[in-house]
Amino acid sequence: MIKHYRRLALLTVLVLTLTLLAACGDPTATTAPAATTATKAATAAATTTAAAAATTAAVANSGLPKIAKKDKYTVGFAQSESNNPWRLAQSKSMQDEADKLGWKLVVTDAASSTAKQAADVESMIAQKVDAIFLTPREEKPLVPAIMKAKAAGIPVFLLDRNVDQTLAQGGKDYVTFIGSDFVLEGKQAAEWLIKQTGGKGNIIELLGSTGASPANDRRKGFEDAIVGTPGLKIVAAQDGDFTRDTGRKVMETLLQAHPEVTVVYAHNDEMALGAIAALQAAGKTPGKDVIIVSIDGEKDGIQAVIDGKIGATVECNPRFGPKAYETLVKYANGDTIPTKIINPDKFFDISNAKDFIAAAY
Ligand code: GYE
Numbered sequence: 001m002i003k004h005y006r007r008l009a010l011l012t013v014l015v016l017t018l019t020l021l022a023a024c025g026d027p028t029a030t031t032a033p034a035a036t037t038a039t040k041a042a043t044a045a046a047t048t049t050a051a052a053a054a055t056t057a058a059v060a061n062s063g064l065p066k067i068a069k070k071d072k073y074t075v076g077f078a079q080s081e082s083n084n085p086w087r088l089a090q091s092k093s094m095q096d097e098a099d100k101l102g103w104k105l106v107v108t109d110a111a112s113s114t115a116k117q118a119a120d121v122e123s124m125i126a127q128k129v130d131a132i133f134l135t136p137r138e139e140k141p142l143v144p145a146i147m148k149a150k151a152a153g154i155p156v157f158l159l160d161r162n163v164d165q166t167l168a169q170g171g172k173d174y175v176t177f178i179g180s181d182f183v184l185e186g187k188q189a190a191e192w193l194i195k196q197t198g199g200k201g202n203i204i205e206l207l208g209s210t211g212a213s214p215a216n217d218r219r220k221g222f223e224d225a226i227v228g229t230p231g232l233k234i235v236a237a238q239d240g241d242f243t244r245d246t247g248r249k250v251m252e253t254l255l256q257a258h259p260e261v262t263v264v265y266a267h268n269d270e271m272a273l274g275a276i277a278a279l280q281a282a283g284k285t286p287g288k289d290v291i292i293v294s295i296d297g298e299k300d301g302i303q304a305v306i307d308g309k310i311g312a313t314v315e316c317n318p319r320f321g322p323k324a325y326e327t328l329v330k331y332a333n334g335d336t337i338p339t340k341i342i343n344p345d346k347f348f349d350i351s352n353a354k355d356f357i358a359a360a361y
Helices: 002-025 027-062 085-101 114-126 143-151 182-197 213-226 244-257 269-281 299-306 321-332
Strands: 074-079 104-109 131-134 156-159 177-179 201-207 232-239 263-266 291-296 312-315 340-342 347-349
Touching: 074 085, 074 114, 085 104, 085 269, 085 321, 104 114, 114 131, 114 143, 131 143, 143 156, 156 321, 177 321, 182 213, 182 232, 182 263, 182 291, 182 312, 182 347, 201 213, 201 244, 201 269, 213 232, 232 244, 244 269, 263 269, 269 291, 269 299, 291 299, 299 312, 299 347
Parallel strands: 074 104, 074 131, 131 156, 156 177, 177 340, 201 232, 201 263, 263 291, 291 312
Antiparallel strands: 312 347
């Protein structure tokens, strides 16, 4: 009995297989369903794309959390670190302006820890601040925190450092980026250097903190600008973390490996000042044996220009308070906010350094 059923089952399978094979061998049988499938797929794809486009448009128009109009706000300022005069000047400007307006400012200091900065943003979300001002220490790792704030209905404004634009965008995930054009800063430093050296030199580049947008962009702006000047060579480039002490240590090491250096390009004045100390310790005269160009325009940097140690420094303005809060108010009023607000920067060299030292930080 069982044997009989097995034989029957086998026979059925055989018949079914043969029918299928026959169908496959028939050109009309194969093309027709394939064409139908293709058409269906195309229609489905078109519909999905249209739906996706509609979603994207909707997100771009209404995805950002709004802020209610109020007389006074409670806002968060998530600072990345406080280890150089630039960052201290930025924090002071944010606090001074909040005090002037009578707003409450919740300040955190991530002390150079990107992970802590993400946690700081989360604590601001938990405190339900009206808006968060964030200086993302690095371009990528702060993006999830920005998304969490957005999901919690709290708008984020990026100050001075940007995020990776493939991961988050202004007008969609955060309101806007307010800061300098770092690529332009690097370019201006390079252009001054080309003129000053006649296009010849062995450069040590002291890079800002790894992963920070000003470090990436200042490198790009500078390096792209010297491509057409083969006499200017970068003999070494290393992270000096935007601080004087690390700048000095890195410079000491690099000097031993590259005594032929004639130029230092530092991504900020603090590292340039560290490099000056290292050069002097090695018996070299900054400004003579080695030309130095940097960025920021802090008081000690401008003084070094006056003293002839730093050749030029491109300004990067840290005083964000007025612009930051004014932008928030405009946003609360329903004004359209550009997705990037670029600060105009000056350029300091021996011709004008004296005029700006008194106002510097
Ligand atoms: O140049 C540097 C600071 O993010 C633009 O960070 C800022 C930079 C600034 O630590 O001094």
